[in-house]
Amino acid sequence: MAGPDRYSKVDSVRRLRRVAVCVVAASSLTFLPVAGAHAVPDGGGVGDCMGSFSDICVIAEVPGHPGSGDHSQDGDGKSPGDSAEKPVCEATLMDPQPPASSDLWKGHTPGDGAIYMRACLTGPDNAIDIFWAADPPAEAPVDPAVLARQAVDKMTLLGPDIASPQAAGKYTVGVPMWMWVNRSATSYGPNTASASAGAVTVTATAKVSKIVWRMGDGSSVTCNGPGARYQASQGLNPSPTCGHVYDKTSAGSSGGRYPLTATSTWTIDWQGGGETGQLTEIRQTNMTVSIGELQVVR
Numbered sequence: 001m002a003g004p005d006r007y008s009k010v011d012s013v014r015r016l017r018r019v020a021v022c023v024v025a026a027s028s029l030t031f032l033p034v035a036g037a038h039a040v041p042d043g044g045g046v047g048d049c050m051g052s053f054s055d056i057c058v059i060a061e062v063p064g065h066p067g068s069g070d071h072s073q074d075g076d077g078k079s080p081g082d083s084a085e086k087p088v089c090e091a092t093l094m095d096p097q098p099p100a101s102s103d104l105w106k107g108h109t110p111g112d113g114a115i116y117m118r119a120c121l122t123g124p125d126n127a128i129d130i131f132w133a134a135d136p137p138a139e140a141p142v143d144p145a146v147l148a149r150q151a152v153d154k155m156t157l158l159g160p161d162i163a164s165p166q167a168a169g170k171y172t173v174g175v176p177m178w179m180w181v182n183r184s185a186t187s188y189g190p191n192t193a194s195a196s197a198g199a200v201t202v203t204a205t206a207k208v209s210k211i212v213w214r215m216g217d218g219s220s221v222t223c224n225g226p227g228a229r230y231q232a233s234q235g236l237n238p239s240p241t242c243g244h245v246y247d248k249t250s251a252g253s254s255g256g257r258y259p260l261t262a263t264s265t266w267t268i269d270w271q272g273g274g275e276t277g278q279l280t281e282i283r284q285t286n287m288t289v290s291i292g293e294l295q296v297v298r
Contacts, residue, residue: 089118089119089120090118090119090120091116091117091118091119091137092116092117092119093114093115093116093117093136094114094115094116094117094130097110097114097115098115102115104130104132105132106132108132112134113132113133113134113135114132114133114136115130115131115132116130116131116132116133116136116137117129117130118130118131118137139198142197142198142199142200142273144200144202144270144272144273144274144275144277145275145277146197147195147196147197147200147201147202147272147273148195148202148204148268148270148272148277148279149279150195150202151193151194151195151202151203151204151270152193152204152206152268152279152281154193154195155185155186155191155193155204155206156186157186157191157206157266157281157283158186158187158283158285159187159262159263159264159283159284159285160181160187160188160208160211160262160263160264160283160285161181161182161183161184161187161188161285162179162181162182162262162285162287163180163181163182163229164177164178164179164180164227164229164230165177165179165260165287165289167287167288167289169289169290170290170292171246171289171290171291171292172291172292172293172294173246173247173248173249173291173292173293173294174245174246174247174294175236175245175294176236176237176238176239176243176244176245177239177243177244177245177246178227178228178229178230178234178238178239178242178243179213179221179223179227179239179242179243179244179262180226180227180228180229180230180239180242181211181226181227181262182226183226187264188207188208188226188264189205189206189207189208189266190205190206190207191205191206191207192204192205192206194272200272200273201272201273202270202271202272202273203270203271203272204268204269204270204279205268205269205270206266206267206268206281207266207267208226208264208265208266208267209224209265209266209267210222210223210224210264210265211223211226211227211242211262211263211264211265212262212263212265213242213244213260213261213262213263214260214261214262214263215244215246215258215260216250216253216257216258216259216260216288216289217246217247217248217250217258219244221242221243221244223241223242225241225242226242227239227241227242227243228240228241228242246258246291248291249291249292249293250289250290250291250292251292255288256290257288257289257290258288258289258290258291259286259287259288260286260287260288260289261284261285261286261287262284262285262287263282263283263284263285264282264283264284264285265280265281265282266280266281266282266283267279267280268280268281
């Protein structure tokens with residue numbers, strides 16, 4: 001399975017297809033390599049730059065891969081442009097094609113081939129060059145790991161949807177607190193999405209494998225499920241799956257409340273393109289709780 005560094009490089013090249021400094025003069029068109037650039041929204045592209053063949057425009061995008069949230073699968077520490085690795089390149093047909101009078105044809109005519117743009121990550125720099133070819137270049141192989149990440153990005157995975165404790169609730173020292181979460185596709189799973197490129201489709205399924213509760217009093221609780229919902233018939237019994245007992249009030253904490261965080265670990269299994277793999281995503285939800293003392297009236 002390809003690692004995250006491979007994902008970053010391949011995806012960066014695909015985005016680099018939209019990277020260029022275009023200078024149009026008369027019927028000639030010159031493309032210059034771009035080393036540093038600024039991001040532009042998706043949808044821009046070299047085709048936008050070349051549409052009229054009469055303007056000067058700048059279209060640029062820095063390397064990197066999109067996606068929200070933490071991607072906790074660790075790589076080897078190398079940057080996408082690590083010069084020790086082979087350049088990653090991708091060629092695409094220029095659309096629209098330059099006019100027949102353009103020097104880019106180098107003596108050829110539109111009827112005996114086409115003009116292509118090749119984008120490469122070469123060490124710390126980006127490079128773009130234009131070339132004529134009689135036949136279309138071979139398509140870059142589809143990396144299933146890249147598609148797996150794209151599938152995950154479609155899922156909109158969230159942190160735990162905390163049902164208990166409640167921010168407005170009143171809780172007491174020494175009394176067992178039951179913790180549980182509401183379950184939905186985006187907050188607990190399972191959540192399934194697919195991404196395709198060419199003939200390859202990758203399907204990924206994500207679900208929460210554990211939730212770590214940091215209680216604000218210095219303790220943490222790891223729960224391997226959503227937690228059991230409290231029923232009045234349970235009285236003062238502790239939760240059988242996910243609970244905590246505070247031994248001091250929150251009066252000394254900021255605002256008189258304990259800061260509580262619930263952190264989900266999403267485990268994502270994917271398959272497609274003859275490969276399988278697993279990814280991990282982390283999401284967190286924050287809240288505060290008030291812990292008081294039971295007052296005894298004599």
